[in-house]
Amino acid sequence: MTTILICDSRGRVRNAVGQAMATVPGVEHIDCVAGPEELLTRYSHRPADLVLVGLDRFRPSGVEAIRRLVHAYRGANILVFGAANDPLVIASAITGGARGYVRWDTSWPEVVSALADTLGNISVPVPRQPSSLGVQLTSRELQVLTGMSQGKSNSAIGRELHLAEDTVKTHARRMFKKLGVRDRAQAVAHGFRRGVLA
Numbered sequence: 404m405t406t407i408l409i410c411d412s413r414g415r416v417r418n419a420v421g422q423a424m425a426t427v428p429g430v431e432h433i434d435c436v437a438g439p440e441e442l443l444t445r446y447s448h449r450p451a452d453l454v455l456v457g458l459d460r461f462r463p464s465g466v467e468a469i470r471r472l473v474h475a476y477r478g479a480n481i482l483v484f485g486a487a488n489d490p491l492v493i494a495s496a497i498t499g500g501a502r503g504y505v506r507w508d509t510s511w512p513e514v515v516s517a518l519a520d521t522l523g524n525i526s527v528p529v530p531r532q533p534s535s536l537g538v539q540l541t542s543r544e545l546q547v548l549t550g551m552s553q554g555k556s557n558s559a560i561g562r563e564l565h566l567a568e569d570t571v572k573t574h575a576r577r578m579f580k581k582l583g584v585r586d587r588a589q590a591v592a593h594g595f596r597r598g599v600l601a
Contacts, residue, residue: 411457458485473500
């Protein structure tokens with residue numbers, strides 16, 4: 404059985420997401436909060452199996468909530484939801500510690516199905532066709548980009564791929580150059596924008 408904590412400053416969004424989560428098999432308890440302070444307080448009293456944080460480019464509280472929760476509770480499983488036209492906000496959330504991203508511009512049954520799948524293994528972003536980026540990335544570069552989109556450090560990516568951290572950094576530098584970006588946040592945003600990360 405799973406507990407879910409929803410954080411969004413918009414009451415109508417909290418209600419809609421809560422109603423949708425109630426239809427997910429195995430969900431035992433759903434709680435809702437409006438901002439970072441309330442999220443930290445509620446999580447400290449009852450840690451949730453999955454934290455859903457809404458993103459909105461006009462309301463920075465979502466990204467702030469993620470960063471503060473991850474800082475206080477490194478084991479928190481956070482999934483963000485938002486519009487596909489906000490890649491930089493999504494990238495900030497992912498690099499801030501969220502484990503994955505779900506778009507809300509799809510049908511509710513598909514959203515519920517995606518979230519149900521993440522309850523056991525929070526790892527939503529996956530690589531798609533390299534051609535979607537407009538450049539040709541190697542499989543290693545795609546794996547590094549995917550790891551970055553999941554909020555993993557270079558050392559964590561290296562352990563997962565059985566590579567030295569310096570090797571991961573080399574793949575990252577080459578990837579940044581191909582994509583024409585300066586850092587991992589821009590690379591992740593580029594990946595979302597081009598549909599390589601979803």
